[in-house]
Amino acid sequence: MQALALGYTRPVVTAEELLKNGDTGLGTFENVDGEMIVLDGKVYQAKQDGSVVPAEKTAGIPFAVAGFVKNGRTIEMGEKKDIEALKSELDLSIDKDFGLNSFHIARIDGYFKTVRARAGGPYRSQHVTLKTILSKTQKEFCFEKLRGTLVCVYFPDYMDGINAAGWHMHFISEDKKLGGHVFEASMSSGRCIIQRMDGINIRLPRDPAFDVYSLKDASEDEIKKIEQGGD
Numbered sequence: 001m002q003a004l005a006l007g008y009t010r011p012v013v014t015a016e017e018l019l020k021n022g023d024t025g026l027g028t029f030e031n032v033d034g035e036m037i038v039l040d041g042k043v044y045q046a047k048q049d050g051s052v053v054p055a056e057k058t059a060g061i062p063f064a065v066a067g068f069v070k071n072g073r074t075i076e077m078g079e080k081k082d083i084e085a086l087k088s089e090l091d092l093s094i095d096k097d098f099g100l101n102s103f104h105i106a107r108i109d110g111y112f113k114t115v116r117a118r119a120g121g122p123y124r125s126q127h128v129t130l131k132t133i134l135s136k137t138q139k140e141f142c143f144e145k146l147r148g149t150l151v152c153v154y155f156p157d158y159m160d161g162i163n164a165a166g167w168h169m170h171f172i173s174e175d176k177k178l179g180g181h182v183f184e185a186s187m188s189s190g191r192c193i194i195q196r197m198d199g200i201n202i203r204l205p206r207d208p209a210f211d212v213y214s215l216k217d218a219s220e221d222e223i224k225k226i227e228q229g230g231d
Contacts, residue, residue, distance in 0.1 A: 002161045002218035004063045007127045011060025012205045015043040026170040027064025033122035035181045037172040046179035048121035050141040065153045067105040072195030080187045087167045108150040110190025115143040117180030147174040164227040
C-alpha cells in the first residue's frame with residue numbers, strides 16, 4: 001500500500017497468478033485502471049463509470065490481497081444503517097475470536113439500500129501519488145436497492161504499511177454489472193462469511209524502480225483519506 005500510495009502502479013502479478021493464492025479479495029490494476037473484486041475464484045474490474053467487466057487473465061496487478069474463505073465462520077447480519085455499523089459488527093466478530101491482531105478476509109452477501117463507491121481510470125505515470133492520480137481520474141457513484149456482495153479485508157494497525165489499517169471494502173452487484181471501492185453503504189440484511197488468516201505471503205516487485213521509493217514517506221493520514229474517500 002505504501003508503494004501504491006507513492007505512485008508505484010506497475011504490474012507485479014497477473015490476474016491468473018493472483019487466483020492461485022485465493023478465491024476472494026480486492027485490489028487495483030496496472031496504472032490504477034479501476035477497482036478489483038475477486039469473488040468465487042474470478043477477477044472482476046470495476047471501471048471508472050461503475051460498470052464491471054471480467055478481467056483478462058493477463059491483466060497486470062500492482063496491488064491486491066486474496067485468500068480462501070470457504071472454511072470461514074458464517075454470521076447472519078441484520079440492518080446496518082451505514083458503513084461504520086457494518087465495520088463495528090465485523091470488529092465485534094473478530095474480537096470475540098481474539099483476532100484483532102490477525103488479518104481477515106470476509107464476504108457479505110446481502111440486500112443493500114445504498115452503496116456509495118468510486119473507481120479511477122488509467123493514469124500512466126510513475127512517482128505521481130495515488131491521491132493525485134485519483135483526484136484526476138476517479139468518479140463517484142451511488143447504487144440503490146440492489147443485491148450484491150461486499151468483499152472486505154481487515155489488517156491490524158501494526159501492518160498499515162502493507163494495507164490500510166482496519167477494514168477495506170469493495171462491492172460487486174449480484175449480476176456482476178456494477179461495483180467499485182466502497183466508502184459508504186447501508187444494508188437491509190446480509191450473510192457474512194469471515195476467514196481468519198494465520199499467515200501472509202507477500203510478493204514484492206522485481207522491477208529495480210521499486211527500490212527507489214522511500215516507502216516510509218507514505219503518509220498514514222493520506223492513505224486513510226484515500227481509503228475513506230476523503231479529500
